Amino acid sequence: LKRALALAVFLAPGIARANPPDTYGFGSRETAMGNAAAAETGGFAANYYNPAAIARSHGLDVSAGYFVAAHSFEMNGRDSKVDPVRGFVGGLVLPADILGQHFAFGVAMHLPDEQLSRVRALKQDTPRWELYDTRNQRLYLAANIGYELWSRIWIGGGLAFMSSTTARLDITGSANIFAPDNSQLRHEVDADLTAVRYPQAGIRIKLSDDIALAAVYRGQFKLDLDLKARLAGDISGLTSALYDLESTSVNAFVPQQFVLGGSWAFGKRVRATFDWTWIEWSAYVSPTPRLQTTLDVPPPPGGWPGGITPPTAPAPITIVPLHLHDRVVPHLGLEWKALALADHAGFVRTGYEVAKSPFPAQSGVTSFVDRDRHTFSAGLGWAWRGVMLDAHVQVAVLPDATTRKANPADFTGDFTAGGHFINAGLTASYLFGERR
Amino acid sequence: MKRALILVLVACGTGNADASTPDALPGAEMGPFRTLANTELKGTAPFVLQDSHAIYTDPAALDGGILYVVANGAIVRTRADDGRTFYGNGQIGKSPQVVLKADRPWEGGALAGPSAIRRGNEVLLFYSAAGGIGLARSADGLAFAKEPGPVLIGASPSVFTAQDGSGRMFYNDGVGVSEAASSDFVTWRFIEPVLRPSLQSGAFDALGASDPCVSTRITPAGRFHVRVLYTGRNEAGATAIGFAARYGDDGPLERNPVPAYTTGSAPAYAEPFLYVAQTNAIAGAVLLDTALTPPAAAPPTP
Numbered sequence: 001l002k003r004a005l006a007l008a009v010f011l012a013p014g015i016a017r018a019n020p021p022d023t024y025g026f027g028s029r030e031t032a033m034g035n036a037a038a039a040e041t042g043g044f045a046a047n048y049y050n051p052a053a054i055a056r057s058h059g060l061d062v063s064a065g066y067f068v069a070a071h072s073f074e075m076n077g078r079d080s081k082v083d084p085v086r087g088f089v090g091g092l093v094l095p096a097d098i099l100g101q102h103f104a105f106g107v108a109m110h111l112p113d114e115q116l117s118r119v120r121a122l123k124q125d126t127p128r129w130e131l132y133d134t135r136n137q138r139l140y141l142a143a144n145i146g147y148e149l150w151s152r153i154w155i156g157g158g159l160a161f162m163s164s165t166t167a168r169l170d171i172t173g174s175a176n177i178f179a180p181d182n183s184q185l186r187h188e189v190d191a192d193l194t195a196v197r198y199p200q201a202g203i204r205i206k207l208s209d210d211i212a213l214a215a216v217y218r219g220q221f222k223l224d225l226d227l228k229a230r231l232a233g234d235i236s237g238l239t240s241a242l243y244d245l246e247s248t249s250v251n252a253f254v255p256q257q258f259v260l261g262g263s264w265a266f267g268k269r270v271r272a273t274f275d276w277t278w279i280e281w282s283a284y285v286s287p288t289p290r291l292q293t294t295l296d297v298p299p300p301p302g303g304w305p306g307g308i309t310p311p312t313a314p315a316p317i318t319i320v321p322l323h324l325h326d327r328v329v330p331h332l333g334l335e336w337k338a339l340a341l342a343d344h345a346g347f348v349r350t351g352y353e354v355a356k357s358p359f360p361a362q363s364g365v366t367s368f369v370d371r372d373r374h375t376f377s378a379g380l381g382w383a384w385r386g387v388m389l390d391a392h393v394q395v396a397v398l399p400d401a402t403t404r405k406a407n408p409a410d411f412t413g414d415f416t417a418g419g420h421f422i423n424a425g426l427t428a429s430y431l432f433g434e435r436r
Numbered sequence: 437m438k439r440a441l442i443l444v445l446v447a448c449g450t451g452n453a454d455a456s457t458p459d460a461l462p463g464a465e466m467g468p469f470r471t472l473a474n475t476e477l478k479g480t481a482p483f484v485l486q487d488s489h490a491i492y493t494d495p496a497a498l499d500g501g502i503l504y505v506v507a508n509g510a511i512v513r514t515r516a517d518d519g520r521t522f523y524g525n526g527q528i529g530k531s532p533q534v535v536l537k538a539d540r541p542w543e544g545g546a547l548a549g550p551s552a553i554r555r556g557n558e559v560l561l562f563y564s565a566a567g568g569i570g571l572a573r574s575a576d577g578l579a580f581a582k583e584p585g586p587v588l589i590g591a592s593p594s595v596f597t598a599q600d601g602s603g604r605m606f607y608n609d610g611v612g613v614s615e616a617a618s619s620d621f622v623t624w625r626f627i628e629p630v631l632r633p634s635l636q637s638g639a640f641d642a643l644g645a646s647d648p649c650v651s652t653r654i655t656p657a658g659r660f661h662v663r664v665l666y667t668g669r670n671e672a673g674a675t676a677i678g679f680a681a682r683y684g685d686d687g688p689l690e691r692n693p694v695p696a697y698t699t700g701s702a703p704a705y706a707e708p709f710l711y712v713a714q715t716n717a718i719a720g721a722v723l724l725d726t727a728l729t730p731p732a733a734a735p736p737t738p
Contacts, residue, residue: 367462408681411463
């Protein structure tokens with residue numbers, strides 16, 4: 001029964017990886033340690049880094065925090081105006097012992113205080129910071145179950161929900177091309193947000209009091225944006241017109257990921273961690289909308305009046321495949337217990353990660369702008385009995401690089417792009433028990 | 437120093453400072469363009485030069501908001517401080533000043549296709565006439581002195597300065613666009629054809645590629661970028677403005693299959709404005725993402 005239950009939990013559908021934590025981390029302690037946390041995380045942050053680790057909590061574990069990530073990205077020396085990402089992070093872990101087995105239930109969320117979700121469908125040749133602009137403007141919500149399989153092995157999995165958008169716009173009426181103000185048009189809008197679920201699972205193995213290893217799998221997901229529009233009506237009494245447009249695009253795509261992590265304690269005060277994250281970027285789906293249009297404007301019985309040219313249907317778009325490269329992202333973290341008193345403990349943390357851009361050189365029609373990213377982080381922590389206060393600062397540098405277009409008649413042309421972002425935040429936690 | 441010189445001597449002039457691109461996106465500044473709106477003009481959009489006294493065609497831009505235009509077989513000069521509010525546009529009794537007429541036997545009674553650039557303290561005005569391409573020089577851009585005969589056989593010239601300081605000219609050769617070179621901007625020699633009709637069914641330039649308008653820049657990657665707007669003509673005879681370009685001083689032009697502007701002919705460019713001949717007047721357009729301030733209150737003096 002014990003193993004069957006464990007297997008069921010391990011294979012449970014769900015997820016947990018959304019875009020803001022991928023880029024900025026989740027929780028101040030783990031962010032300060034370079035997101036090298038699969039084997040060392042705990043509490044609410046484990047809902048993102050490793051759902052198995054929520055079962056390390058043996059008491060109610062509540063956390064709340066706030067972070068702000070401000071971008072400074074440029075193209076050709078001009079600010080790209082990538083919006084900041086900021087908002088509340090928090091969650092809780094509720095442990096329970098059932099039939100002598102230790103479980104824990106965890107929920108966590110990132111709640112932006114400006115945009116819960118943003119959708120944009122750009123032309124494929126429009127330059128954009130693909131991994132930083134729209135993708136990170138969204139709500140993240142995860143719920144997981146963790147289970148202590150043996151005293152040294154934890155497993156877990158979870159559920160999360162994101163939403164796809166389906167919308168329909170109907171415009172009917174009469175258009176007067178000689179006197180536009182006399183046109184009478186009616187419109188109806190019907191939009192749905194459809195839930196999407198994604199899988200995630202993890203395992204943590206404690207080899208000794210000083211060493212732990214972890215493995216985490218995160219499934220891919222994509223958020224679709226489907227729009228339908230219909231324009232039908234009469235044109236100045238001359239003829240009728242029908243225009244159907246159906247646009248299908250992927251508003252956000254996160255590829256599947258596999259993480260191996262480790263944690264080593266050197267003596268009583270220093271702990272080093274690493275994560276090795278493989279990301280299947282090659283499965284990335286272009287966000288360029290796929291359009292299907294139908295335009296039917298029959299000529300009037302006497303032909304078109306002089307000076308009036310009937311509209312033609314937009315030319316079909318050939319979507320250029322992106323051919324992203326799979327990447328391995330190493331994360332390194334270090335935590336020093338700088339202060340160790342009877343009731344108090346103080347921590348100093350630092351971390352580093354390097355993420356090579358998965359995008360190939362954008363020398364063709366598309367201009368999906370990205371650069372290699374070096375992320376440095378640091379933070380402080382203070383613990384007093386069950387209270388923990390953690391702070392972090394993260395600086396990510398994307399060095400300038402120049403994109404050279406193969407066709408000199410490209411409308412975008414050569415461009416130089418680069419920049420940085422700074423992320424700072426605080427997290428407060430209270431643990432009514434202990435973490436193992 | 438050479439780079440600064442090249443930027444000053446672009447054939448179609450440089451721009452006016454009252455426009456901005458809110459999205460701050462990189463671009464080759466060669467389109468796509470959008471038609472000027474009624475709220476962005478003093479006259480009737482998209483026309484920036486139109487009156488009842490003349491049929492205006494073949495615009496050529498110089499820096500400082502100066503435009504040379506063909507009217508009634510002569511070349512006239514007009515000016516707009518904001519790039520849009522040109523002297524003579526719809527003003528009763530006010531017409532742009534004639535600066536060049538056809539008064540030589542080889543010119544055949546009418547001038548066309550001007551192209552103006554500054555070189556040193558002079559304005560060089562190249563033009564088309566019956567016997568070929570002529571050249572006139574001026575110290576002030578108003579009073580010109582002609583060279584005695586045509587400097588090249590062809591039409592619709594557009595001239596720029598190459599990286600090595602020599603003069604280069606793109607011009608109509610009867611089939612498409614060819615290139616010529618000169619060390620003194622007076623004596624020209626043919627180099628090679630650089631642009632031909634695409635001959636692709638359905639393409640906007642399937643049967644015609646003419647009227648080049650060239651401007652140059654150094655790209656952010658440090659490459660010398662020769663950019664050409666031209667008139668494309670499709671199988672139905674409709675015209676649109678195309679964009680072709682190359683890197684470096686020599687070689688054929690590569691084209692963008694998407695037109696930069698979907699109507700008009702004989703393009704002239706002065707960042708961020710595109711001027712084209714359209715229904716007997718000069719129409720204006722700007723880059724798609726450009727936001728314009730309101731037009732100037734009144735045109736400047738000529």
